[in-house]
Amino acid sequence: MTEQIPQQGRCADTDGELVRRVQGGDGMAFDLLYRRHCHRIHALVARFVATKEDVEDVVQEAFIKAYRALPRFRGDSAFYTWLYRIAVNTAKNFNATRMRRPVPVELDPDGSDSPNIESLQDSADPESLLRRDELERVIAAALADLPEDLRVAVTLREFDGLTYGEIAAIMECPVGTVRSRIFRAREAIDEAIRPLIAADARNRRTVRFR
Amino acid sequence: MSQASTSDGVQETLSAAMDGEAMSDELHGALDAASRDDELRAKWERMHLASAVMRGALTTSGSPPASAPLGTKRGRRAAKPSRRPRLRLGPAVAAVVAVLAALTVVLVADLVQEEGSPNLVAATAPAPTASMPAAAESTDVQPLLQEVVELGPIDRRRMNAYMLQHARYNAAAGTAGIPLARVLGDPPTAELEEE
Numbered sequence: 001m002t003e004q005i006p007q008q009g010r011c012a013d014t015d016g017e018l019v020r021r022v023q024g025g026d027g028m029a030f031d032l033l034y035r036r037h038c039h040r041i042h043a044l045v046a047r048f049v050a051t052k053e054d055v056e057d058v059v060q061e062a063f064i065k066a067y068r069a070l071p072r073f074r075g076d077s078a079f080y081t082w083l084y085r086i087a088v089n090t091a092k093n094f095n096a097t098r099m100r101r102p103v104p105v106e107l108d109p110d111g112s113d114s115p116n117i118e119s120l121q122d123s124a125d126p127e128s129l130l131r132r133d134e135l136e137r138v139i140a141a142a143l144a145d146l147p148e149d150l151r152v153a154v155t156l157r158e159f160d161g162l163t164y165g166e167i168a169a170i171m172e173c174p175v176g177t178v179r180s181r182i183f184r185a186r187e188a189i190d191e192a193i194r195p196l197i198a199a200d201a202r203n204r205r206t207v208r209f210r
Numbered sequence: 211m212s213q214a215s216t217s218d219g220v221q222e223t224l225s226a227a228m229d230g231e232a233m234s235d236e237l238h239g240a241l242d243a244a245s246r247d248d249e250l251r252a253k254w255e256r257m258h259l260a261s262a263v264m265r266g267a268l269t270t271s272g273s274p275p276a277s278a279p280l281g282t283k284r285g286r287r288a289a290k291p292s293r294r295p296r297l298r299l300g301p302a303v304a305a306v307v308a309v310l311a312a313l314t315v316v317l318v319a320d321l322v323q324e325e326g327s328p329n330l331v332a333a334t335a336p337a338p339t340a341s342m343p344a345a346a347e348s349t350d351v352q353p354l355l356q357e358v359v360e361l362g363p364i365d366r367r368r369m370n371a372y373m374l375q376h377a378r379y380n381a382a383a384g385t386a387g388i389p390l391a392r393v394l395g396d397p398p399t400a401e402l403e404e405e
Contacts, residue, residue, distance in 0.1 A: 012234040014227040017241065028245035035255035036228075039262045132263070139263055157229060158264035164231045183218075183225040189260045190253060197256055 015079035022070050030067055037080060038063070041087045048091035058094050062087040131200055135193060142192035146185055153178055154185035220244075224254050228261060 015036070021029030038059065045058045066086050073082060143151055149171070156167045164182075168175045223240035226232040232240065244250045 010234050011230060012227070012232055012237040014230055014232065014237065017234075017237055021241065026245065029241065032241065032244055032251060032254065035251055036258055038255070039259050043262070135259075135263055139260055143264075154264075158261055161265075164226075164229065179226050179231065180222060182229070183222040186225050186257050186260065187221070190256050193256060193260055197259070 016075065019070065019073060019075065019079055022067075023073075030070070033079070034063055037083060040080075041083065044084065044087055045091050048088070049094060054094065058091050059087070061094075062090040065090060134196060138192050138196055139189055142189045143185075146188055150181050150185040150188070153181035154189075157182050221250070221253070224250070225257065228254075228257060 015033065018029045018033045018036075022033065041062060042055060042059050045062070046055045049055045049058050062083070066083050069086070073079070143155070146154070152171065153167055156162045156170060157164075162170070164175045164178045167178045167182075171178065219236075220240045220243045223232050223236045224244060227237055227240060244254060
């Protein structure tokens with residue numbers, strides 16, 4: 001049995017850690033992976049598949065495929081890149097079986113931290129658009145209400161994609177302070193969007209049980 | 211939610227883990243806590259959702275969120291027009307286009323001289339030369355050019371007729387472009403067949 005080397009002081013690969021847990025039999029770790037990536041995968045699939053119901057089916061199928069294949073995932077590529085490919089292939093297969101013409105897109109999972117999912121208007125239904133618009137509005141308002149140091153920290157992270165170290169250099173404060181500010185900003189945003197998400201979840205349940 | 215999982219430290223670690231900035235030793239404990247706590251997992255998911263919205267991954271219009279500072283990298287990226295799928299023509303196609311451009315020059319010059327209208331030469335000949343890829347001047351192109359020139363009599367007639375038509379049109383319209391795509395793609399028409 002090999003001894004585990006302590007890795008104190010080094011940033012961890014969150015996905016890598018969760019993948020190792022799943023491979024070790026921790027099913028709950030997959031739930032965390034799902035929650036971490038489901039929104040981006042949902043947006044990705046919506047570029048290929050027309051209706052909301054079909055998108056949800058394809059996303060579910062993609063995650064099931066990923067779960068089944070995860071024991072064989074060796075980590076040669078990043079987990080999200082691997083998941084991205086599974087989702088795209090699942091969506092294409094779905095379209096092929098439905099004899100639909102797939103939407104041609106340029107695949108570039110590594111091109112940025114989000115794979116160019118900027119346009120969902122072609123496939124999203126009005127209800128989804130309204131929800132997203134509302135979400136954007138609430139988040140923008142929450143950001144505007146933040147104290148300046150929190151707003152700057154979270155903005156540099158989310159909009160500019162800077163690392164904590166880079167933000168610390170810009171804000172002339174320790175990395176730990178940046179981390180704390182980003183967390184507090186996210187907490188405030190979460191407070192703002194929680195009622196919206198809860199209401200949305202209630203509406204979805206109502207629609208499903210009709 | 212347990213006291214341990216609700217502690218700011220655990221949640222802060224999970225927030226840092228979203229950005230790949232959590233330390234290895236603390237990440238284990240935070241993930242353990244999240245695995246045991248539904249509310250904490252739900253919160254983590256909401257934070258990811260908000261992050262995706264801010265990063266523009268879920269926007270509906272392709273523009274950055276209202277709060278995106280103008281001039282930021284992400285704002286600029288979101289403001290860029292979406293990439294469209296590109297037709298990736300290989301070097302072979304480029305070579306054929308170059309050859310046809312070269313051929314066009316030769317044919318048009320010949321035809322126009324036969325017509326006894328030197329003005330047309332002036333109007334048409336320089337344009338394809340200007341837009342011709344450098345490869346067209348290479349000696350490697352010569353065998354390909356030879357193949358293209360050795361068209362059958364009907365094809366040659368069609369090509370000649372088409373190029374003559376186009377030369378006349380260019381002279382009349384004052385334009386100089388050679389629509390190579392039409393040369394390649396036009397089906398034979400009755401009018402051309404008759405010639």
